[in-house]
Amino acid sequence: MSTVTACTSADVRFPTSQSLDGSDAMNPDPDYSAAYLTVHTDAEDGLSGHGFVFTIGRGNDIQRVAIDVAASHIVGRDVEELLRDMGATSRLLLHDSQLRWLGPEKGVMHMAIGAVINALWDLKAKRAGLPLWQLLSRMSPEELVDLVDFRYLSDALTREEALDILRRAEPGREEREQRLLAEGYPAYTTTPGWLGYSDEKLARLCREAREDGFTQIKLKVGADLEDDIRRFRIAREVMGPDFPIAMDSNQRWDVADAIEWVNALAQFDPHWIEEPTSPDDVLGHAAIARGVAPIPVATGEHVHNRVMFKQLMQADALRYVQIDATRVGGVNEIIAIVLLAAKFGLPVCPHAGGVGLCEAVQHFSMFDFVAVSGTKEGRVIEFVDHLHEHFVTPTKIEGGSYVTPTAPGAGTEMHEESIRQYTFENPAAAEVA
Amino acid sequence: MSTVTACTSADVRFPTSQSLDGSDAMNPDPDYSAAYLTVHTDAEDGLSGHGFVFTIGRGNDIQRVAIDVAASHIVGRDVEELLRDMGATSRLLLHDSQLRWLGPEKGVMHMAIGAVINALWDLKAKRAGLPLWQLLSRMSPEELVDLVDFRYLSDALTREEALDILRRAEPGREEREQRLLAEGYPAYTTTPGWLGYSDEKLARLCREAREDGFTQIKLKVGADLEDDIRRFRIAREVMGPDFPIAMDSNQRWDVADAIEWVNALAQFDPHWIEEPTSPDDVLGHAAIARGVAPIPVATGEHVHNRVMFKQLMQADALRYVQIDATRVGGVNEIIAIVLLAAKFGLPVCPHAGGVGLCEAVQHFSMFDFVAVSGTKEGRVIEFVDHLHEHFVTPTKIEGGSYVTPTAPGAGTEMHEESIRQYTFENPAAAEVA
Numbered sequence: 001m002s003t004v005t006a007c008t009s010a011d012v013r014f015p016t017s018q019s020l021d022g023s024d025a026m027n028p029d030p031d032y033s034a035a036y037l038t039v040h041t042d043a044e045d046g047l048s049g050h051g052f053v054f055t056i057g058r059g060n061d062i063q064r065v066a067i068d069v070a071a072s073h074i075v076g077r078d079v080e081e082l083l084r085d086m087g088a089t090s091r092l093l094l095h096d097s098q099l100r101w102l103g104p105e106k107g108v109m110h111m112a113i114g115a116v117i118n119a120l121w122d123l124k125a126k127r128a129g130l131p132l133w134q135l136l137s138r139m140s141p142e143e144l145v146d147l148v149d150f151r152y153l154s155d156a157l158t159r160e161e162a163l164d165i166l167r168r169a170e171p172g173r174e175e176r177e178q179r180l181l182a183e184g185y186p187a188y189t190t191t192p193g194w195l196g197y198s199d200e201k202l203a204r205l206c207r208e209a210r211e212d213g214f215t216q217i218k219l220k221v222g223a224d225l226e227d228d229i230r231r232f233r234i235a236r237e238v239m240g241p242d243f244p245i246a247m248d249s250n251q252r253w254d255v256a257d258a259i260e261w262v263n264a265l266a267q268f269d270p271h272w273i274e275e276p277t278s279p280d281d282v283l284g285h286a287a288i289a290r291g292v293a294p295i296p297v298a299t300g301e302h303v304h305n306r307v308m309f310k311q312l313m314q315a316d317a318l319r320y321v322q323i324d325a326t327r328v329g330g331v332n333e334i335i336a337i338v339l340l341a342a343k344f345g346l347p348v349c350p351h352a353g354g355v356g357l358c359e360a361v362q363h364f365s366m367f368d369f370v371a372v373s374g375t376k377e378g379r380v381i382e383f384v385d386h387l388h389e390h391f392v393t394p395t396k397i398e399g400g401s402y403v404t405p406t407a408p409g410a411g412t413e414m415h416e417e418s419i420r421q422y423t424f425e426n427p428a429a430a431e432v433a
Numbered sequence: 434m435s436t437v438t439a440c441t442s443a444d445v446r447f448p449t450s451q452s453l454d455g456s457d458a459m460n461p462d463p464d465y466s467a468a469y470l471t472v473h474t475d476a477e478d479g480l481s482g483h484g485f486v487f488t489i490g491r492g493n494d495i496q497r498v499a500i501d502v503a504a505s506h507i508v509g510r511d512v513e514e515l516l517r518d519m520g521a522t523s524r525l526l527l528h529d530s531q532l533r534w535l536g537p538e539k540g541v542m543h544m545a546i547g548a549v550i551n552a553l554w555d556l557k558a559k560r561a562g563l564p565l566w567q568l569l570s571r572m573s574p575e576e577l578v579d580l581v582d583f584r585y586l587s588d589a590l591t592r593e594e595a596l597d598i599l600r601r602a603e604p605g606r607e608e609r610e611q612r613l614l615a616e617g618y619p620a621y622t623t624t625p626g627w628l629g630y631s632d633e634k635l636a637r638l639c640r641e642a643r644e645d646g647f648t649q650i651k652l653k654v655g656a657d658l659e660d661d662i663r664r665f666r667i668a669r670e671v672m673g674p675d676f677p678i679a680m681d682s683n684q685r686w687d688v689a690d691a692i693e694w695v696n697a698l699a700q701f702d703p704h705w706i707e708e709p710t711s712p713d714d715v716l717g718h719a720a721i722a723r724g725v726a727p728i729p730v731a732t733g734e735h736v737h738n739r740v741m742f743k744q745l746m747q748a749d750a751l752r753y754v755q756i757d758a759t760r761v762g763g764v765n766e767i768i769a770i771v772l773l774a775a776k777f778g779l780p781v782c783p784h785a786g787g788v789g790l791c792e793a794v795q796h797f798s799m800f801d802f803v804a805v806s807g808t809k810e811g812r813v814i815e816f817v818d819h820l821h822e823h824f825v826t827p828t829k830i831e832g833g834s835y836v837t838p839t840a841p842g843a844g845t846e847m848h849e850e851s852i853r854q855y856t857f858e859n860p861a862a863a864e865v866a
Contacts, residue, residue: 026530026533027530029531055531056531058502058532059499059502059532059534059535059542061502062499062541065498066492069491069495097459097463098463098488098489098490098491098492101460101489101492102496102540102541103539106713107535107540108495108540109495109540110540111535152714153687154687154689155688155689155717155720254587254588255587256588278585279537280539280585280737280738281585281740281743281744283715283747284585304540304713307713307714311713311715311717
């Protein structure tokens, strides 16, 4: 038996706003950051669990305090008991009625709980000696549905339906594991498409993306229509008529604006329009989806829980399900969303970039391939070539695909030196207190 | 000219879980709390602004840190400039792109920004020598719409439509002010209906509610159906066939359960069913509304922003709009929601109770009466007789109505002695850090 002896956290911020990388129509100056958690135990294996919430700078300290509060639930507890039944552990945290009031199941508190749950999954995978995707892919359908909180889902997905989905995918798991290890998982890159790049840089980065083997790129749009038309024309000319080019407006528009703007760009055959409006606006996304058809709508990086994903699917409001590794309540809720996507027949194409999101989300797409949807068809994982060097098991890309990770864990562990070097001291804290 | 010299905050918690008052199907042991903010200036008037977020205990420290971060935006700024254009001030806080990532516009961060905005409104009203309801009710339609962020609303409510609504209500403002000062505003009480009371206590409190002049009561339901049937029968027998008795399940059900449970209680003619399911589930509420008709659905205390309220209205999913004083992004967003309600012809019946919510929400119903809907018909403000003594201008109830406040401010100022006495020291903080 071993015990959680301590949970330590850190406010890690990279000063990315000093370059223009990562800028978009709504987030002009992000400082990519992580509110970071380490779960320590007294086990002889010496293993620790690592999780984090990705933020873009200010407020990372708030996120860290929230993680501290959520993590206090597991300090002093029996590690084996926590890890044995991760469904129960997830409920222990999410059903704390007092903390729940701060959401419920959304925003800072929900993401904090997700970080704690993810750190425990990292520990569980390390103890099993498996990468997270493989650990999940080898669990039985019954074990997997036990991880899911079906509350508020039963009008769209019941436990029995989820079991059916997982059982249908059981034959062939082993063969798909082998394929995945051999082939990796297709990636797309946002690198060419950030706002603020010159036309020359855009054209060069487009060419490089194709040379690097990526089979899809994405452009940020929404700040200025004339600009977008010019940039999309350049990208289309460089990439040719058949290369998938998605676009992303980062919540910039109201419903009518979205429909008008997207239709003005329809001439360039966009692969999808991502985050056309508020992530909360299910009905707005549905209206936009109807108004811009056949251009598909994608969203998810800011969709705060499974209840919102459920509705976006029920309302036929999205075509690509862009799960994020740290927005929702951890691995368990991500499994719920992956199962919902399978129920509705929608491809999961995770959001990544930021700090450590590539390292984390790849596990969910790979789990989806092996144990849920059984296919990579029409599916890609976002890739941005930022900040990977700070992670112990950094993402590897070869020929435009994620190289399937084989190191034990969830991919979420940062180098101690990186944490030390980029720990943020808030100069404003003294003024206010 | 004066300057915001400091923003001080406090983690105030009342140990209410030691009694059963305030318990419901989802919140068995709340410790009513406030993450509390005071805005200090160097003006000669010596006035300060007060705002808070209501929480139910654990996590109040997180909420306080979030308030500190949001408040750091206004420290050192020109007070007159901040207060002159509260629309711009609200945008200054809400459009901080880095903090926005933590929501967007939801949960801990959004409520924190709301507390800062509300503290400034308290200060503005005090400087004007008016209670907040009266300050708002005397602003021109143009000034009022300038307070509202119409982003993501324009498919349901445009600036022009909002102006029309306010202009239509301009005639008669003065007469309604006088009526309000003479009559107050009708209240309903939840006091009899908490779970955990004996049948005798329930019956006695029902009788007392009627004797006190309340014209509506509310029962908590959703923990046990047989219990609910017995309790509702008692309440109905005591109150007679025509007395409005609402019920509240505090998000306890999935869609199908809600429809079944509510219909099993339909025999007692409930006035509304409140929070039948997840506050995020717009489509679920719409399905429930259809499934339990003609019993009306009410919700709002956990609805996190104007975009969610908009959709609940567009989907015909709610009949009573239960705004909360500290859940959304402050007075400005509440005005947006009140205008949406007017557009859809729905009565605003605020959620109250907790800590200071009665003191705060009354201003919004009264503003609605004088300057927006122009009527009190079918409208009530919740009242719970808890913790009022800690406020400088406590709510007064006479004959079942809120006595219209005349003291300058937003009602949000606590006694310094109460803050001192109930400031919480977190014993867990040391363990985790």
